[in-house]
Amino acid sequence: xxxxxxxxxxxxxxxxxxxxxxxxxxxxxxxxxxxxxxxxxxxxxxxxxxxxxxxxxxxxxxxxxxxxxxxxxxxxxxxxxxxxxxxxxxxxxxxxxxxxxxxxxxxxxxxxxxxxxxxxxxxxxxxxxxxxxxxxxxxxxxxxxxxxxxxxxxxxxxxxxxxxxxxxxxxxxxxxxxxxxxxxxxxxxxxxxxxxxxxxxxxxxxxxxxxxxxxxxxxxxxxxxxxxxxxxxxxxxxxxxxxxxxxxxxxxxxxxxxxxxxxxxxxxxxxxxxxxxxxxxxxxxxxxxxxxxxxxxxxxxxxxxxxxxxxxxxxxxxxxxxxxxxxxxxxxxxxxxxxxxxxxxxxxxxxxxxxxxxxxxxxxxxxxxxxxxxxxxxxxxxxxxxxxxxxxxxxxxxxxxxxxxxxxxxxxxxxxxxxxxxxxxxxxxxxxxxxxxxxxxxxxxxxxxxxxxxxxxxxxxxxxxxxxxxxxxxxxx
Ligand code: AMP
Numbered sequence: 001x002x003x004x005x006x007x008x009x010x011x012x013x014x015x016x017x018x019x020x021x022x023x024x025x026x027x028x029x030x031x032x033x034x035x036x037x038x039x040x041x042x043x044x045x046x047x048x049x050x051x052x053x054x055x056x057x058x059x060x061x062x063x064x065x066x067x068x069x070x071x072x073x074x075x076x077x078x079x080x081x082x083x084x085x086x087x088x089x090x091x092x093x094x095x096x097x098x099x100x101x102x103x104x105x106x107x108x109x110x111x112x113x114x115x116x117x118x119x120x121x122x123x124x125x126x127x128x129x130x131x132x133x134x135x136x137x138x139x140x141x142x143x144x145x146x147x148x149x150x151x152x153x154x155x156x157x158x159x160x161x162x163x164x165x166x167x168x169x170x171x172x173x174x175x176x177x178x179x180x181x182x183x184x185x186x187x188x189x190x191x192x193x194x195x196x197x198x199x200x201x202x203x204x205x206x207x208x209x210x211x212x213x214x215x216x217x218x219x220x221x222x223x224x225x226x227x228x229x230x231x232x233x234x235x236x237x238x239x240x241x242x243x244x245x246x247x248x249x250x251x252x253x254x255x256x257x258x259x260x261x262x263x264x265x266x267x268x269x270x271x272x273x274x275x276x277x278x279x280x281x282x283x284x285x286x287x288x289x290x291x292x293x294x295x296x297x298x299x300x301x302x303x304x305x306x307x308x309x310x311x312x313x314x315x316x317x318x319x320x321x322x323x324x325x326x327x328x329x330x331x332x333x334x335x336x337x338x339x340x341x342x343x344x345x346x347x348x349x350x351x352x353x354x355x356x357x358x359x360x361x362x363x364x365x366x367x368x369x370x371x372x373x374x375x376x377x378x379x380x381x382x383x384x385x386x387x388x389x390x391x392x393x394x395x396x397x398x399x400x401x402x403x404x405x406x407x408x409x410x411x412x413x414x415x416x417x418x419x420x421x422x423x424x425x426x427x428x429x430x431x432x433x434x435x436x437x438x439x440x441x442x443x444x445x446x447x448x449x450x451x452x453x454x455x456x457x458x459x460x461x462x463x464x465x466x467x468x469x470x471x472x473x474x475x476x477x
Contacts (some may be wrong), residue, residue, distance in 0.1 A: 005192070010067025010249070011171060011177070012168075012169070012171035012176055012177030012178070013176060013177055013178040014176065014178075014232065014301050014372065019379050020362065020367070020371075020376045021317065022365065022377040022379055022380055023370060023371065023376070023379075024367060025378070026376065026378035027363065027366065027367060027370065027378075028162060028182065028211060028363075028379060030206070030209055030210060031162070031182050031206055031361075031399070032160075032162075032232070032298060033209075034202060034205055034206040034209055035160045035184055035202065035206070037109055038158070038324070039158055039160060040158040040160040040184050040202075040205060040393055041158065041159060042159070042160055042161065042162075042337040042403055043144060043159040043160070043161050044161070044316070045132060045134070045137055045140045045144065045161055045163070046133045046134075046162070047133060047138055047163070047319070047473060048068065048132060048133050048134060048197050049131065049132060049134060049139070049143065050129065050130070050132075051069070051071050051131060051132040052130070053132075053139050053140070053143055053349070054069060054132055054135060054139055056138075056347055056348060057138070057139040057142070057316075057319070057348060057349060058135070058136070058139065058315045058316060058317065059257065059315065059365055060333060061256045061257035061260055061316070062257075062260065062315055062316060063263070064136070064167060064315065064375065064458065065135075066134045066169040067168070068168045068169055069132045069133070069135055069166075069168065069170055070132060070133040070166045070167075071130060071132045071133075072130075072131055072132075072268070073128040073129070073130055074128055074129050074130075074131050075127065075128045075132075076127060076128060076129070078334070083129070092417050095210065105398050113257065121324070122285070133166035133192075134165055134166065134167055135165055135166060135167045136181070136315070136360060137161050137163075137165065137181065137183055137358070137360065138183070138317070138345070138356075138358055139317075139345075139349070139433065140161075140344065141161065141185045141187075141358070142185075142187070142342075142345050142346050142349055142351065142356065142451075143349060145157060145159075145187055145346065145351065145354070146346060146349060146350065146351030146352070147316055150187070151187075151351075151352045151354055153368070155185050155188065156187065156188035156190070157186070157187045157188055158185075158186050158187075158206065159184065159185050159187075160182065160183065160184040160185075160186070161181075161184075162180070162181070162182040162183075162363075163180065163184070164179065164180050165178070165179055165180070166178055166180050166395050167179075169426060171475075172332075172333070173331060173333070174297075174330055174332075174333035174363060174364065174368065174401060175333050179362060179363070179364045180363035180364060181360040181361060181362055181363060181364070182359035182360070182361050182363060183339075183358060183359055183374060184199065184202070184358055184359060185356060185357070185358035185363065186199060186356065186357050186358065187322055187346075187354050187355070187356045188355060188356075189354070189355065190355060191290070191320070191343055191355040191357075193290055193291075193293040193294040193296075193297050193321075194297050195284060195357060196294050196297070196321045196341065196357050197297030197298050198293060198301075199301070199339070199357055199358070199359060200217065200219075200298065200303060200323060200347040200359075201301045201303060202350065203337055203339075203359055203361065204217070204303055204325075205226065205326065206361075207325070207336070207366075210272070210374055211370075211374045211375035211376050212327070212364070212366075212369055212373060212374050212377060213373075214305045214322035214327070214328055214329070214373070215273070215325050215326065215327050215336065216306060216325065216326050216327075216328075217298075217303065217304065217305040217306065217323060217324075217325050218305070218306050218307075218308035218311050218323060218324045218325075218326065219294070219295070219298070219305045219306070219307060219308070219311070219321070219323045220307065220308055220310075220311040220312070220321075220322050220323070221279070221280060221281060221283060221288075221290065221291035221294075221310055221320050221321060221322070222279050222285050222312055222313075222318060222320065222340075223257070223279050223282070223283050223284070223319065223322055224284070224286070224287055224319045224343070224418045225319070225344065226284045226286065226287070226346060227282060227283050227284035227287055228319070230282070231277070231279055231282040232258055232259065234277055234282065235258045235259070235261075235277060236254060236255075236258045238276055238277060238286070239254040239258055239261060239276070240254065242272050242390070245268075245269075245272055246261070246269060247264075247266055247268075247269060247451070249264070250264055250266075250269060257316070259279075259310070259312050260261075261273065261276070262276075262310050262311075262312045263312065263464055265345065273310070275290075278309040278310070279309070279312070280307070280309040281309075281432055286402075290320055290321070290370060291320070291321070294321055295307075305323075308324075310449075311323070313338060314339055317341055317342040317344075317345045317348070318334050318340040318342055319340075319341055319342065320340075320341045320342040320343070321340050321345065321357060322338075322339070322341075323338065323339055323340060324337070324338040324339075324361070325337045325338070325361075327365070327369050329368075329369045329373045330365055330369065330414055331365065333365065335362070335365075335367055336361060336362060336366055337359055337360065337361035337362065337366075338357050338359065338360065339357065339359025339360060340357065340358075340359075341356065342356045342358070343355040343356060353403075367370060380410060380413075381410070381431055381432070382410050382412055382427075382430050382431055382432040382433070383404070383409040383411060383432070383433055383434065384404055384409060384410075384411045384412070384432065384433070384434045384435070384466075385409045385411075385412045385423070385426070385427035385430065385432040385434070385435050385436070386401055386411065386412070386413045386414070386436050386438065387414075387418070387420060387423040387424065387435055387436065387437045387438065388413075388414070388417055388439075389417055389419075389437075389438070389439040389440070390417065390419075390439060390443075392439050392440065392443050393417075393438040393439055393440070393443050394417075394440070396438050396442070396443050396448075396463070397413060397438050398413070399463065400426065400436060400438070400448065400463050400466065401413040403463060403464075403466075404466065404467050407467040409467060409470060412427075414426075420437070421425075424451075424453075426453075427453060428453055432453055433452070433453060433454070433473065434450055434451065434452055434453065434473070435451045435453060436448050436449070436450050436451075436466060437449040437450075437451060442460075445460075446462055446463070447460040447461065447462060448455065448460065448461055448463060448465055448466060450470075452473065
């Protein structure tokens, strides 16, 4: 007989299994609590979007868009193409006043004309659309902000999201092809530095709540449409002088997007990059003031930071404030969270003028830090294991299990009866706190034996009192 193929998770993706999943849940619940306390609300976004959304916002010259996106063609069914055309034809025709009579026929809804035009046009129109698994969520948030006209909402729009992101990076420790982020975005009319500082404060509060105490906040300003173009030209000029000493990626970027040269991790390029002019020395007055005010706002909140003038972040839509939080407990991939301001992204995506700032925290890496350096024990314990013996005990066991579970306790009720010794041994191996024993005697007296497994102490209690005893014994975490 040939051996059956065994399946494994594909390269770069993984399962989050118990007990780790408990820590993930604890973290996500804690994060929601912190974010909600700063008046952020959750937005649930689709996992895939039109490829162009990411290409246009993140930027074609970034690593993410140029080589890391999981993109696929979604072939339209003939029905979809036909519906698509029905929607588009009147719109197309209205652009051409010469087609007045056809327009009139269409308005009469002549099926003959419709199907004629549809058939002709379907041959040349989009046979498929290009979709991409989201590599990040800011572009989707801004797309949704525009689509739902959120600019009409009062005050700032404060949103958070959580879920998987997808990038075809070379898998290594701390770097996966499906990874999880929790992120928050503030959109609105104001770009006051206090908004930036409060967002960063929220992130540090979340990290502190998770008992992770050593981290470094790096901040920088990368200018705006006013000062960046002149700086880019200056940078390009300097880069031209040293172009021969750069690798092919950086050489290409000198022409397409010189700022990206700062992303280079090539050791031999580092001494060259160190000598390049820095954006922070080339900011216009407004950007300088915005950055100085941000630092003041951070001081006011007693948040320690380091000004890292090389921090440009790997996405094109950022401007002014950029920041990153790193951890000494991670290896080469030491960024826990990153973010920045993206005023103008909405306009780039065809929306109204709006200012925005956000961050994304990488959950995979954060959980790893929590496991190595954090003080949170989120492992749930099993509160009660019900040992029942003899068929008449089963209805009583069922009723007790339902009652304890209704009280929010974690309860295991074996499907089959077992000998007392065997059942208690299993309960112990499962890390149970209490065993409740129901046999013939217990059924007839209505008093259940409740045994504490850590010290073996036991007592008799009626069903109604069992939950109270378990609760009082030790609070669950
Ligand atoms: P970015 O959108 O690149 O700024 O990423 C924000 C955060 O997501 C980073 O600081 C990391 O913690 C996390 N992250 C990004 N890419 C990956 C990846 N491939 N695997 C695991 N975590 C990642």
